[in-house]
Amino acid sequence: MTSKVQAQPEQKWWILSATALLVCALLLGVMIGPAGPVWWRVPLELINRLPIVRVNSGLSATDWSIIWQIRMPRVVLAALVGSTLSIAGASYQGVFRNPLVDPYLLGVAAGAGLGATIVITTNRSGTSSWFIDPLPLVAFIGGLLAVIATYLVGSRVRGEHSATTLVLAGVAVTSLATAVQTFLLQRNTDVIRQVYSWILGRLSSATWGDVRLVLPYVIVSSITLLLHRRLLDVLRVGDEEATALGVNVSRVRLAVVISATLGTAAVVSVSGLIGFVGIIVPHAVRLIVGTSYRVVLPVSLLFGAAFLIIADIPGRILDNPAETPIGVVTAFLGAPFFLLILRTRQAQK
Amino acid sequence: MTSLHLDSVSVNYNGRVAVDGFTDIIKSGEWLCVIGPNGAGKSSILRAIAGITQHTGRILVDGSPMSSRSSRRRAQLIAYVPQAPVLPSGMTGAEYVLLGRNPFVTHFGVESDNDRSTVNDVIERLDLADLAVRDVDTLSGGERQRLVIARAVAQEAPILLLDEPTSALDIGYQQQALELVDRLRREHGLTVVSAMHDLTLAGIYSDRLVLMHAGHRVADGAAEEVLRPEILSEFYGVSVRVHREDDGTIIVVPNRRSVV
Numbered sequence: 001m002t003s004k005v006q007a008q009p010e011q012k013w014w015i016l017s018a019t020a021l022l023v024c025a026l027l028l029g030v031m032i033g034p035a036g037p038v039w040w041r042v043p044l045e046l047i048n049r050l051p052i053v054r055v056n057s058g059l060s061a062t063d064w065s066i067i068w069q070i071r072m073p074r075v076v077l078a079a080l081v082g083s084t085l086s087i088a089g090a091s092y093q094g095v096f097r098n099p100l101v102d103p104y105l106l107g108v109a110a111g112a113g114l115g116a117t118i119v120i121t122t123n124r125s126g127t128s129s130w131f132i133d134p135l136p137l138v139a140f141i142g143g144l145l146a147v148i149a150t151y152l153v154g155s156r157v158r159g160e161h162s163a164t165t166l167v168l169a170g171v172a173v174t175s176l177a178t179a180v181q182t183f184l185l186q187r188n189t190d191v192i193r194q195v196y197s198w199i200l201g202r203l204s205s206a207t208w209g210d211v212r213l214v215l216p217y218v219i220v221s222s223i224t225l226l227l228h229r230r231l232l233d234v235l236r237v238g239d240e241e242a243t244a245l246g247v248n249v250s251r252v253r254l255a256v257v258i259s260a261t262l263g264t265a266a267v268v269s270v271s272g273l274i275g276f277v278g279i280i281v282p283h284a285v286r287l288i289v290g291t292s293y294r295v296v297l298p299v300s301l302l303f304g305a306a307f308l309i310i311a312d313i314p315g316r317i318l319d320n321p322a323e324t325p326i327g328v329v330t331a332f333l334g335a336p337f338f339l340l341i342l343r344t345r346q347a348q349k
Numbered sequence: 350m351t352s353l354h355l356d357s358v359s360v361n362y363n364g365r366v367a368v369d370g371f372t373d374i375i376k377s378g379e380w381l382c383v384i385g386p387n388g389a390g391k392s393s394i395l396r397a398i399a400g401i402t403q404h405t406g407r408i409l410v411d412g413s414p415m416s417s418r419s420s421r422r423r424a425q426l427i428a429y430v431p432q433a434p435v436l437p438s439g440m441t442g443a444e445y446v447l448l449g450r451n452p453f454v455t456h457f458g459v460e461s462d463n464d465r466s467t468v469n470d471v472i473e474r475l476d477l478a479d480l481a482v483r484d485v486d487t488l489s490g491g492e493r494q495r496l497v498i499a500r501a502v503a504q505e506a507p508i509l510l511l512d513e514p515t516s517a518l519d520i521g522y523q524q525q526a527l528e529l530v531d532r533l534r535r536e537h538g539l540t541v542v543s544a545m546h547d548l549t550l551a552g553i554y555s556d557r558l559v560l561m562h563a564g565h566r567v568a569d570g571a572a573e574e575v576l577r578p579e580i581l582s583e584f585y586g587v588s589v590r591v592h593r594e595d596d597g598t599i600i601v602v603p604n605r606r607s608v609v
Contacts, residue, residue, distance in 0.1 A: 227457040233444075234451050236437035244399045244431075245504075246424030246452035291439030 018302035025306035029075035037063040079305035086304025088260035089278025094232035107146035110177035115142025136269035143265030200325035201272035221263030232293035351507035358406035367393040382555035391544035399429035424452035428501035443481040449503030491522035511543035
C-alpha cells in the first residue's frame with residue numbers, strides 16, 4: 001500500500017514556479033521605464049555584466065546608470081516591500097485565524113502614518129540637511145510603538161493574549177493614532193498634500209540607501225516567519241487544541257506578530273502605506289496552492305514580490321511625469337485579478 | 350502503562366467555581382467515565398488535565414507533576430479529544446492526523462519519516478484510507494470523529510481524554526467510536542478518562558464511574574453502584590428506571606411524566 005502522507009512534491013513545484021515568476025518580473029521591471037535604452041538591450045547588458053560572457057548590448061554609460069541607479073533599486077525595493085507585506089499578511093491571518101486580517105491590523109500603519117505626519121508637520125524642509133532622513137525612522141518607530149501599545153492594552157484586559165482582545169485593542173490604537181494625525185493635519189493644512197502622498201505609498205524615489213535600510217529587517221522577519229510555517233498549520237485547529245497538541249500558543253503568536261510587525265514597519269517607513277497587497281496576495285496564493293501554510297508562506301513571499309514589481313510598472317508609464325501612486329495601482333490591478341481567480345476556482349469545483 | 354493522579358484539582362472561571370477539590374487516582378489501563386448533569390464540571394476536569402485551563406491542585410502522571418512539564422512533553426503523555434473539535438477546511442484527512450505528531454517535532458522542525466510512517470500506520474489500522482485523501486470539509490460527523498480519534502492515536506500518548514466523544518453521533522457511530530477506543534485501550538494499555546452524557550453507554554464501556562454535581566464528586570464506583578435511581582434522581586432531578594440485564598448491563602431509561 002502506498003503511504004498517505006508524504007512530504008508533498010507539488011510544494012516544490014509551486015515554489016519553483018513562483019521563483020520563475022519573480023525572475024521574469026525582475027527582468028520586466030528593469031526593462032521598462034519612461035526614459036533610457038530600448039527594452040531588449042537591457043537583458044543583453046545584464047548578460048554582458050556576468051563574468052566570462054561578453055555581449056555587445058550597445059548601452060551607453062548613461063543608459064546603464066539609469067538602470068543601475070534608478071530602475072534597479074526601485075525594482076528591488078518593490079520586491080522587498082511586496083514580499084514582506086504578503087508574508088506578514090499571510091502570517092497575521094494564520095495567528096489570528098481570520099482571513100480578512102492584513103498586516104496593518106495591530107496599528108502599524110496608523111502609527112507609521114502618525115510618525116510621518118509628525119515629521120512632515122514639524123519641519124520637513126529643515127531636515128533636508130540632516131545626516132539621516134528622520135521620516136522613515138520616525139515612521140518606523142511610530143509603527144512599532146503603536147503595535148506595542150496594542151499588545152500592552154490587549155494584555156491588560158484579561159491577563160492573557162486572546163486573539164479577539166488583541167484585535168480590538170488594535171482597532172482602538174488605530175483610531176487614536178488616526179485622530180491625533182487628523183488633529184495635526186487640521187492645524188497644518190499646508191502639508192496635507194505631502195502627507196496624503198506618503199499615505200498612498202510610493203516607490204518612485206527608491207534608492208539603494210532605502211534598500212539597505214530595510215533589508216536587514218526584511219531578511220530577519222521573513223526567515224522567522226518561514227520557520228513558523230508548520231506551527232501556523234497546527235494553530236489552525238484553534239488555541240485550545242493547539243495547546244493540547246503541545247504548542248505554546250501565546251509564545252508562537254508573539255513571535256509571529258513581532259516578526260511580521262518589524263518587517264511591515266520597516267517597509268512601510270520607506271514606501272508609505274501600500275494597501276491591499278497583504279490581503280490579496282495570500283488569498284490568491286491560497287486559491288492556487290491550497291491552504292497549508294507550509295506552501296502559502298514561501299509562495300506568498302515570492303508571489304508578493306513579483307506582484308508589486310509588476311504593479312509598479314503602469315505607474316511609471318501612465319501620467320508621466322506625475323506618477324500614479326502605487327497604492328492605487330495595487331487596488332486597481334489586484335481586485336479584478338482576485339475576482340478572476342475566485343471565479344475560475346469556483347468553476348472548477 | 351501510565352497512571353493519573355488528581356490531587357484536589359480546582360478550576361474556576363472568573364471567580365465561578367467549576368470544579369472544587371477533585372481528587373482521584375486513575376489506575377494504569379483503567380477507563381474512568383465522568384458523568385453528571387450539564388455544568389457539573391466534567392469538561393473542566395478534562396481541560397485541566399489537558400493543560401488547556403488554569404487550575405489549582407496537582408495533576409501527576411506516574412507520580413510526576415505536570416505543572417513542571419513543558420506543554421510539548423505534556424502532549425506526549427496526554428492526548429485530548431475535545432467535544433467540538435475544529436477540522437480546518439482544506440486539510441486532507443491524512444494531514445489532519447499528522448497534526449497529532451506535533452509533540453514529537455521540534456519547534457522549528459518538520460515531521461520525520463518516522464512520524465509519517467506512524468501516521469500511515471494509524472490510518473491503515475483504523476481503516477481510514479478512504480478518508481485520508483479527502484478534504485475534511487466533505488466528511489460526515491461520524492467520519493470526522495474517527496479522524497479526531499485517529500489524530501489522538503497518532504499522538505501515541507498513554508493517556509487519552511475524551512470529552513463527549515459520542516454526543517454528535519447516531520447510535521451506530523456511537524458504538525463504532527466507543528468500540529474503537531476500547532480496542533485501542535486493550536491493544537496499547539491506554540488509560541482513558543471520558544466525560545459522557547449517555548449513562549447507559551458510560552456504564553457499558555467504562556471500568557468505573559464518577560458522578561459530579563456542581564463541581565463536586567458525589568458518587569464513585571462501578572456502574573451498578575452509581576447508576577441507581579435514587580442517586581440519579583437526586584443529582585439530575587429526574588425520575589428514572591434502571592434495568593439490569595442478564596449480562597450485567599445497566600440500562601437507564603427516563604420515566605415519562607404521566608399526564609393526568
